[in-house]
Amino acid sequence: MSTAVQARQKTGRAxxxxxxxxxxxxxxxxxxxxxxxxxxxxxxxxxxxxTAAVSAAADGATHCPAGMNCPVDPAKxxxxxxxxxxxxxxxxxxxxxxxxYSTGMIRTTFTAMPRRLLVYAAKAVIVAVVVLAAGAVAxxxxxxxxxxxxxxxxxTASRGFHPVWLSYGPALRAATGSVxxxxxxxxxxxxxxxxxxxxxxxxxxVLAILYLFPIILAFVTDPAWQHRLERWTPTNAGLTIQAxxxxxxxxxxxxxxxxxxxxxxxxxxxxxxxxxxxxxx
Amino acid sequence: xxxxxxxxAEAAAGADARRSGFGSLLRxxxxxxxxxxxxxxxxxxxxxxxxxxxxxxxxxxxxxxGSSGGAAKSGKACLPYIPHGPGGEVVTDxxxxxxxxxxxxxxxxxxxxxxxxxxANITGHPAQAGNGPNMAPGLMPWxxxxxxxxxNLHQGSAYAAMMVTGxxxxxxxxxxxxxxxxxxxxxxxxxxxxxxxxxxxxxxTGYDSADGTHWAKVGTVQLAGLPATVPAGMxxxxxxxxxxxxxxxxxxxxxxPSQATGVFDHVTVSGNPAGGTWxxxxxxxxxxxxxxxxxxxxxxxxxxxxxxxxxxxxAYTLTxxxxxxxxxxxxxxxxxxxxxxQSLTGAFIGxxxxxxxxxMFFTAEYRRGLIRTTLAATPxxxxxxxxxxxxxxxxxFVTGLVAATVAVAVGVPLEAGKGxxxxxxxxxxxxxxxxxxxxxxxxxxxxxxxxxxxxxxxAAAITLAVVTVVLPFLLTALHVFPSGxxxxxxxxxxxxxxxxxxxxxxxxxxxxxxxxxRGGYPLPPFAGFAVLCAWAAAALxxxxxxxxxxxx
Numbered sequence: 001m002s003t004a005v006q007a008r009q010k011t012g013r014a015x016x017x018x019x020x021x022x023x024x025x026x027x028x029x030x031x032x033x034x035x036x037x038x039x040x041x042x043x044x045x046x047x048x049x050x051t052a053a054v055s056a057a058a059d060g061a062t063h064c065p066a067g068m069n070c071p072v073d074p075a076k077x078x079x080x081x082x083x084x085x086x087x088x089x090x091x092x093x094x095x096x097x098x099x100x101y102s103t104g105m106i107r108t109t110f111t112a113m114p115r116r117l118l119v120y121a122a123k124a125v126i127v128a129v130v131v132l133a134a135g136a137v138a139x140x141x142x143x144x145x146x147x148x149x150x151x152x153x154x155x156t157a158s159r160g161f162h163p164v165w166l167s168y169g170p171a172l173r174a175a176t177g178s179v180x181x182x183x184x185x186x187x188x189x190x191x192x193x194x195x196x197x198x199x200x201x202x203x204x205x206v207l208a209i210l211y212l213f214p215i216i217l218a219f220v221t222d223p224a225w226q227h228r229l230e231r232w233t234p235t236n237a238g239l240t241i242q243a244x245x246x247x248x249x250x251x252x253x254x255x256x257x258x259x260x261x262x263x264x265x266x267x268x269x270x271x272x273x274x275x276x277x278x279x280x281x
Numbered sequence: 282x283x284x285x286x287x288x289x290a291e292a293a294a295g296a297d298a299r300r301s302g303f304g305s306l307l308r309x310x311x312x313x314x315x316x317x318x319x320x321x322x323x324x325x326x327x328x329x330x331x332x333x334x335x336x337x338x339x340x341x342x343x344x345x346x347g348s349s350g351g352a353a354k355s356g357k358a359c360l361p362y363i364p365h366g367p368g369g370e371v372v373t374d375x376x377x378x379x380x381x382x383x384x385x386x387x388x389x390x391x392x393x394x395x396x397x398x399x400x401a402n403i404t405g406h407p408a409q410a411g412n413g414p415n416m417a418p419g420l421m422p423w424x425x426x427x428x429x430x431x432x433n434l435h436q437g438s439a440y441a442a443m444m445v446t447g448x449x450x451x452x453x454x455x456x457x458x459x460x461x462x463x464x465x466x467x468x469x470x471x472x473x474x475x476x477x478x479x480x481x482x483x484x485x486t487g488y489d490s491a492d493g494t495h496w497a498k499v500g501t502v503q504l505a506g507l508p509a510t511v512p513a514g515m516x517x518x519x520x521x522x523x524x525x526x527x528x529x530x531x532x533x534x535x536x537x538p539s540q541a542t543g544v545f546d547h548v549t550v551s552g553n554p555a556g557g558t559w560x561x562x563x564x565x566x567x568x569x570x571x572x573x574x575x576x577x578x579x580x581x582x583x584x585x586x587x588x589x590x591x592x593x594x595x596a597y598t599l600t601x602x603x604x605x606x607x608x609x610x611x612x613x614x615x616x617x618x619x620x621x622x623q624s625l626t627g628a629f630i631g632x633x634x635x636x637x638x639x640x641m642f643f644t645a646e647y648r649r650g651l652i653r654t655t656l657a658a659t660p661x662x663x664x665x666x667x668x669x670x671x672x673x674x675x676x677x678f679v680t681g682l683v684a685a686t687v688a689v690a691v692g693v694p695l696e697a698g699k700g701x702x703x704x705x706x707x708x709x710x711x712x713x714x715x716x717x718x719x720x721x722x723x724x725x726x727x728x729x730x731x732x733x734x735x736x737x738x739x740a741a742a743i744t745l746a747v748v749t750v751v752l753p754f755l756l757t758a759l760h761v762f763p764s765g766x767x768x769x770x771x772x773x774x775x776x777x778x779x780x781x782x783x784x785x786x787x788x789x790x791x792x793x794x795x796x797x798x799r800g801g802y803p804l805p806p807f808a809g810f811a812v813l814c815a816w817a818a819a820a821l822x823x824x825x826x827x828x829x830x831x832x833x
Contacts, residue, residue, distance in 0.1 A: 102648055
């Protein structure tokens with residue numbers, strides 16, 4: 001409630017200057033909402049900790065014994081934690097919208113800022129920015145773990161493994177791409193949350209989208225369907241950004257794959273935005 | 282406020298609390314559950330999606346078989362002859378067999394002095410042409426050589442055998458699924474192994490010995506209806522060499538054939554030193570591999586290959602390739618095999634939907650403040666938790682049972698129509714898989730209820746319940762981790778419960794790959810399910826503790 005009052009005051013002060021709340025006011029309001037409750041901070045901490053910890057565990061569990069040919073992509077292995085981190089990112093993004101619906105706060109918000117798409121855009125920007133920041137820390141931690149652990153586990157340059165470090169072009173692409181991946185997952189979740197409005201249903205839908213396609217891909221043995229699933233489903237296509245070996249055999253190029261995820265996120269945001277405008281809050 | 286209503290509720294309920302307390306509590310929770318339209322729709326959606334995704338996965342089994350006959354073929358046309366064992370299971374039955382007829386009761390005894398093998402040299406890179414025989418020395422753990430008494434020379438017929446193996450010591454095996462350990466250790470000239478099989482009616486008894494003097498009985502098996510005269514003799518075989526590539530986003534496996542050579546002497550049949558004529562039959566194309574040409578599937582077992590059986594002095598040398606074992610799904614199988622649980626892939630989406638409904642069933646009460654009314658009416662908070670868990674679990678079970686039954690009933694014929702060998706299982710196993718899937722969803726619902734009570738936030742509870750079941754499965758199925766780590770994930774996390782869907786057991790005499798997407802889990806079905814139940818029970822206990830301690 002106090003945040004709502006603050007948002008009002010802010011709007012009130014801005015009014016004489018800009019004739020109604022502008023993007024900056026909306027951003028400020030959303031940032032205040034996110035900053036002043038403890039949930040998002042814990043979730044962001046969870047993103048960083050889970051991603052880095054799972055990545056480090058994956059590094060620690062993988063050895064390449066001498067004399068064996070190990071078909072392992074070290075960069076991808078070092079970024080395994082993204083698989084977990086994305087679930088926490090999804091919670092964060094879903095709650096940014098759904099918490100307002102569950103408490104009725106959304107009506108206050110829309111009363112203060114009747115331009116709903118402005119509020120929506122501000123939420124998207126704020127969520128994307130905080131996820132980018134947390135994602136960068138998480139990915140840096142994962143890369144650092146891979147850099148420190150993998151060489152002692154047999155993944156050395158002398159055996160043809162490229163270092164997991166940002167000086168190696170493809171590894172840099174995998175790392176930055178993974179940060180962008182998390183941000184796109186956040187936007188996808190935000191769009192679905194705006195569409196569904198209930199946090200339980202929204203998180204269920206997001207988790208289904210994130211994990212169901214890879215599961216189906218694991219079961220399906222038809223090469224044509226495998227190819228389609230690898231190219232067009234959000235997680236499989238999006239995570240090709242992490243590939244640094246066997247680039248010729250990818251179903252879709254790394255940036256192309258991230259583009260597919262961006263299309264999913266864009267479509268979800270668009271659908272969510274349209275419903276936000278049309279429906280009663 | 283609540284302090285006023287609690288004693289009143291207690292007083293009102295006091296008299297009949299002991300008689301109908303829990304029954305009426307169950308009824309009130311059931312009323313809550315069925316009157317929220319969204320939850321009922323959620324359960325129906327769970328059932329429909331389970332069936333649809335299951336059918337998609339069942340229809341998505343299609344391994345091309347164009348290479349087998351030159352022209353591309355598809356569907357049932359490309360299936361080779363599929364032997365079935367006496368127990369009805371699909372089996373591999375390919376080995377090189379040097380035999381002579383054994384009439385009536387009798388025995389066969391040999392000494393194995395040498396056992397060696399070689400396998401396709403898979404380096405992860407395509408074989409280079411003109412590289413000569415692309416083979417590396419080495420036995421497979423289940424390369425086999427020894428003596429066998431077999432019903433006839435047809436694939437899939439009954440048998441009993443004593444054998445030395447590449448990595449599992451002396452074994453007695455029968456009818457593809459039976460396996461008993463004998464002497465440990467491997468064979469060498471200095472440490473040979475003596476093997477003996479004795480027939481008495483339908484009973485075949487196996488013995489082993491390290492010196493030919495001191496014999497130990499390994500086991501006795503009954504081969505019902507064995508004819509009076511049966512082929513008996515020496516055999517050698519060696520299963521394919523499989524390498525699983527670990528690449529994220531889809532594990533693939535490559536491999537190649539292998540062959541094993543056993544050297545036998547002191548061969549006696551029915552007490553007579555064997556000077557009689559030995560016939561050499563490569564049962565199921567199980568002769569030695571041809572020495573040239575790149576490594577590839579089938580086709581290598583050429584009739585053009587070198588003779589796999591030779592005799593010099595008192596020593597017999599026999600070389601064979603293949604296996605005498607049940608067919609298991611997954612890499613290494615020479616057949617396009619699939620399992621009945623392939624059509625239950627949709628249980629994952631059903632699980633997500635059911636977990637959403639179950640978590641909401643508890644957290645919604647917190648959101649609306651209804652929890653205070655509920656707890657005022659039933660001050661024993663543990664009972665409320667139990668009633669909710671029971672109602673949601675039962676609803677999930679019924680939903681899952683309907684969905685799994687339909688998915689298997691429709692999906693399995695669909696798989697078979699795609700030219701797949703759907704590995705047959707006994708009716709009881711099929712029931713366990715279907716009912717187990719329903720039970721899996723029920724326990725997942727209880728787990729979600731408990732997490733909902735602990736966390737009081739639906740989003741967090743749902744994510745935790747889904748991720749702990751789905752992600753260990755996914756990371757193992759995609760071979761993100763080395764298989765040892767993946768196996769531990771599937772032993773310790775709630776995902777272990779998925780093992781209840783495994784229809785083909787992990788036979789000890791087959792090199793099993795832990796590949797949950799192909800029906801291979803590290804724990805036996807009910808043990809894995811017990812792990813999930815333990816997680817649900819632990820979450821319930823924590824929920825019970827917190828529910829009593831915390832203010833509602």
